[in-house]
Amino acid sequence: MARQHMHPYSDGAEVLRAHGLHKVYAMGDEEVRAVDGIDLSVKRGEFIxxxxxxxxxxxxxxxxxxxxxxxxxxxxxxDGKDSDGMGENERAEARRRKIGFVFQSFNLIGTLDVYENVAVPLMLEEVPEDERREKTVKILSRMGLSERLAHYPNQLSGGQMQRVAIARALVLNPEIILADEPTGNLDSASGLEVMKILRELHEAGKTVIVITHDTNIARNADKIIYIKDGKIERTEVLA
Amino acid sequence: MMKARDVFTYGTHSLAHSQLRTWLTILGIVIGISAVIVLVSIGQGLNQSVQEQLSQFGTSTIIVVPVNLQAGSGFRGPNGATSGILTTNDVELIRKIADVDMVSPTLSQRAVVDFKGKNITASVSGIEPSVYQQVFSEIVVGDGRYLSDSDVGAVVLGNDMAATGFGKNEVKVNNRVDINGKPFRVVGILKKTGNVFASVDSGMFMTYTDAKDLFSDRLLNKEVNSIVVKAKDGSNVDEVADEIKVALRNKRGEREGEEDFGLVTPSFINSTVGSITSLLTVFLGAIAAISLIVGGVGIMNTMFMAVVERTREIGTLKAIGAKRDEILAIFLVESGIIGLIGGVIGVVLSIAVLLAAEQLGAPVYISPFVIAGAFLISFLIGMVSGFVPSWNASKVSPLEALRYE
Known part of the structure; x- marks a missing residue:
């Protein structure tokens, strides 16, 4: 499979940009500069x-x-909008509509079954019942989970749980998938499967950003940004 | 904002997976709600049964007694007297008032009564039979006949007095009883009234003339113990009572508020007894409400713990786009539902308890208003108790979604 720096569907528009980004924590008397001046530009359809x-x-x-x-x-x-000007509710809406989160430990809601977990963003978005069902069932069948709609998270394997989480991230069709160590709690086979799904999402035109400490996982992307001491050490384009 | 139905669905799902702790919390509300409903219903039942018994006291009846009924709470006469003496002169004075239909002097004394060798002390009333029966509708003859105004040496017995007053020996019509050593013939036995306010069931009745002879050594000349008055139909009883009051006061040279006598009227009874039973209901309800408040504190505790335990879930919801007020609503409704479940179970339980109590003879009134109120209050208690925990939940940072252990 040929790796492309930029996906053919991409229009090259910038969906996410960080400019002079700093984050400083106070740790007792010391200051920790967790992020220390990062500039970053993510274009539509990139896999980073x-x-x-x-x-x-x-x-x-x-x-x-x-x-x-x-x-x-x-x-x-x-999407070109300065997040500085956003209030708490606006930021919540932006997270809901523009970003699909995939977490290291899946973060499914234990009291809801697979179907309901995936439907939570639709519920927050007040999508009507019929449309909700259609979208949820469709995305879950795409994740190969059609037989698991009524299962609860504790009845699923790690790989299945992460696929439910990916379905939840995708259900409102966000621009960006933001995955935090998505394979961190998975065996290697499930990990490969999850990376394959992320790869496919990228090929279908999604912008995918994976955060990882694992070089092998990182190499699934088209571009690797190396971070050290809160700064970008270097950027490697794979193609 | 999420749809209300979705907020409810989310809350019910959480509760469906809840722990023993949640059910114990619900139990707290069940106990509180049941206590409130049961005690208030018994209070209202008591109130209703009192009102029913009082309604037997005719709506046009006034009883004059030789005691100032307001004296305890207010002003006393110049010489401090709050009680005096009523006489047959007062009876005649009252008889002259235009709106007065009937007047009867009444003597009520304790007397030693002997039946077949068994002595008891009983309350004996001397009445004017014709007037008395028209004034007190609960006086109905069961056996034998009622007294006539011209009877001499005749008594009528209340139902309990005849049946059990003298132990094993039941008094029958035409039996002889000796009252203070004088022989009387039992001409009739009354039906049971069940009224605990007028002691008809345990009483003994004879003509006023007989009683006057019997108790002559204890009474002053012309003294009567009380005066029963029936106002004319269509007249205003309270106005008639005022006229009587003024007439007696003028005759005695007393000022308003310094009377040495008192008047028992239907409105006096209603206000006095009504305020006592209402107070009782409020008091019972207040005691029960304490347990409901304790139940609310239980909900608060449970919700605080739930918020701490579900920090990750809340963080996740926020990370995937839930707003603060949506989290607040989810938790408020969840604690409201805890209250409501407690309320529903509490209502069912208390109705069962009340029906059982009713079978055992307790006066019970199950008001639909109280039941509806219980549902509403239980939900509100849940919401109010859950407010601060829910507020805490709404403040959880979305970063909690990423805090892995």
Whole structure:
């Protein structure tokens, strides 16, 4: 399979941009500069890995790019919009509509079954019942989980849980998939399967950003951004 | 904002997977709600049964007694007297008032009564039979006949007095009883009234003239114990009572508020007894409400723990786009549902308890208003108790979604 730096469907528009990004934590008397001046541009349809050892600041970068936290300095533009000007509700809406989160430990809701878990974003978005059912069933069948709609998370394998989580991330058809160590809690076979799905999403035109400390996982992407001490060490284009 | 139905669905799903702790919390509300409903219903039942018994006291009846009924709470006369003496002169004075239909002096005394060698002390009333029966509708003859105004040496017995007053020996019509050593013939036995306010069932009745002779050594000349008055049909009883009051006051040279007598009227009874039973209901309800508040504290505790335990879930919901007020609504409704489930079970339980109590003879009134109120209150208690925990939940950071252990 030929790897493309830019997907043919992509129009090259910038969907996510970080500019002079800083995040400083106070740890007792010390200041920790978790993110220390990062500039980043993600174009529509790109598949990027952000690679770094633990403590490199990659998780903090994910929190900032995912609008889960605010930077100490610098700006994040999502779809060209400055996130500085967004209130709490607007940020929540942006997370809901523009970003699909995939978490290391899946973060499914234990009291809801597979169908209901995937339908949560649709419920938040007030999508009508019929449309909700149609979208949820469709995305779950795409994830190969049609037989598992009424199962609860604790009845699923890790790989299945992560596929449910990916279905939940995709159900509102967001621009960006933001995956935090998506294979971190999976055996290698399930991990490969999840990466294959992310690859396919990219090929279907989604923008995919994977945060990982694992070079082998990172190499699934078209571009690897190496992070160290809160800074971009280098960028490697794979093709 | 999420649709209300979805908020409810989410909450019910959480509760369906809930732990023993949640059910114990619900139990707290069940106990509180049941206590409120049961005690309030018994209070209302008591109130209703009292009102029913009081309604037997005719709507046009006034009883004059030689005691100032307001004296306990207010002003006393110059010499401090709050009780005096009523006489047959007062009876005649009252008889002259235009709107007065009938007047009867009444003597009520304790007397020693002997039947077949068994002595008891009983309440004996001397009445004017014709007036008395028209005034007190609950006086109905069961056996034998009623007293006539011209009877001499005749008594009529209340139902309980005849049946059990003298132990094993039941008194029958035409039996002889000796009252204070004088022989009387039992001419009739009354039907049971069940009224605990007028002691008809345990009483003994004879003509006023007989009683006057019997108790002459204990009474002053012309003294009567009370005066029964029937106002004319269509007249205003309270106005008639006022006229009587003024007439007696003027005759005695007393000022308003300093009377040495008192008037029992239907409105006096209603207001006095009504306020006592209402107070009782409120008091019972208030005691029960304490247990409901404790139940609410239980919900608060459970919800605080739930928020701590579900921090990750809340963080995840926020990360995938839930807003603060959506999280707030989810948790508020969830604690509201805990309250409501407790309320529903509590209502069912209390109705069962009340029906059982009714079988055992307790006066019970199950008001639909109380039941509906219980549902509403249980839900509200859940929401109110859950407010601070839910507020905490709404403040959970979306970053909690990424805090892995």
């Amino acid at each position: 890995s952000i690679l770094g050892p633990s403590g490199s600041g990659k998780s903090t970068l994910l929190q900032l790019l995912g609008l889960l936290d605010k930077p100490s300095a610098g700006k994040i533009f999502i």
